[in-house]
Amino acid sequence: MSESDGAEGGKGLWKWRLWSLGLGKGGEDEGDAMTMASAPAVQRLYDVCKKVFTSTGVPSEAQVANVRAVLDNIKPSDLGLVNDEQQNGGDRCFTGDGKGNWLRPRYSLPISYLHLYECDLFSMGVFVLPTSASIPLHNHPGMTVLSRLLYGKMHVRAYDWVDPHDERLNKNPRIARQAKLVVDHVLGAESNGTEPQRASATEVLYPTSGGNIHAFTALTPCAVLDVLAPPYSPATGRHCTYYRATSSDGTVEGCDQIEWLEEFRTPNDFVVQQGDYQGPRIIPTPRGTAGVAVRVGHRNGLHKLGDQLKIKKSRKSQDHTTRIRDIKAALPLRRRVCSGSVE
The missing domain is CATH 2.60.120.10 (Jelly Rolls)
Structure with a gap:
């Protein structure tokens, strides 16, 4: 990849991040197009799923086809x-x-x-x-x-x-x-x-x-x-x-x-x-x-x-909240050990 290609790729990824956060310029359609063109494949899958699955009902065949088209190309x-x-x-x-x-x-x-x-x-x-x-x-x-x-x-x-x-x-x-x-x-x-x-x-x-x-x-x-x-x-x-x-x-x-x-x-x-x-x-x-x-x-x-x-x-991968709870539970014992009150 040439230096210019790398710069363009980085620019495209940066634009995708701006559009994904709703910070880019232009209309919504333009932002959606930029997202689909520049985003990683897994992000494109998320984007199409979010558009298709708007309720817990059964999607139409056309909607399923939209998701399937993205899935079929993921490596x-x-x-x-x-x-x-x-x-x-x-x-x-x-x-x-x-x-x-x-x-x-x-x-x-x-x-x-x-x-x-x-x-x-x-x-x-x-x-x-x-x-x-x-x-x-x-x-x-x-x-x-x-x-x-x-x-x-x-x-x-x-x-x-x-x-x-x-x-x-x-x-x-x-x-x-x-x-x-x-x-x-x-x-x-x-x-x-x-x-x-x-x-x-x-x-x-x-x-x-x-x-x-x-x-x-x-x-x-x-x-x-x-x-x-x-x-x-x-x-x-x-x-x-x-x-x-x-x-x-x-x-x-x-x-x-x-x-x-x-x-x-x-x-x-x-x-x-x-x-x-x-x-x-x-x-x-x-x-x-x-x-x-x-x-x-x-x-x-x-x-x-x-x-x-x-x-x-x-x-x-233990939940961060659980780790904090365990640490807090151990604090009283730690204080007693430091003060020499534990036999």
Whole structure:
């Protein structure tokens, strides 16, 4: 890059920061254009999500297409990720059992979640899975989800309820109910003629269609960028519920396989740890954000998804408020030690 190119790049980034703070000159359309042209890819994703997800309702196909267009062009490097096919455990591969299932090795490394951003209307984050790791079947109640495989090879299996509007079953989630298999393929690998596979374009699921209940299995080290709209919220009834298939039950018109799914508690060895996001920091735009709770991720991102996925936080990412509380609690004892009043 020449010196002039570098100067222009720095100038563009500086203008983007001014526009993102509402300090630039010109009209709003001009500012939006400058933001989209100069901002990092993750900032562009945030910007389009903020425009599209203005309520907790289901977005239109055109709105989803706008978000999908940005997601389809995001690269691992845009998020500070390294496409590392030689991660620890990368030599542990899966084999089939002849019934369309993948046999899991006896052990696997933990999954990491990189928190990017979350507000009451949408969230953005990345799941990083080592080879053999899997996320069990889980639902997304009332949510639209866009998932993009950034690198690696992953098996996806997803269901929709046969009767999603059955109020009796909706009010009693512990009752086993029929679900139709709608997705059963491998993402991210070139076809070898022996298994169904798809390109790693963005996949979309809706509250009652598209495979709202899905499971991921990493066949190689891989990473998935997820946009949830709206995010999980136990306070408003959007719990993350895990399921397992209990039996098969024939077919229905337009679907080759029906299974009974029942709620179950995840095994103790299923833990998602909080990762350290190393990519560009998202700068929330101030316009139109009144009354919206915002949680921006970077090194110390805290988010509601952690309560749903049992995400473990390392000591270095402990909440700053908690650390201050612990220090204050220790002050009386410290004074007593210094005064010699402690035996």
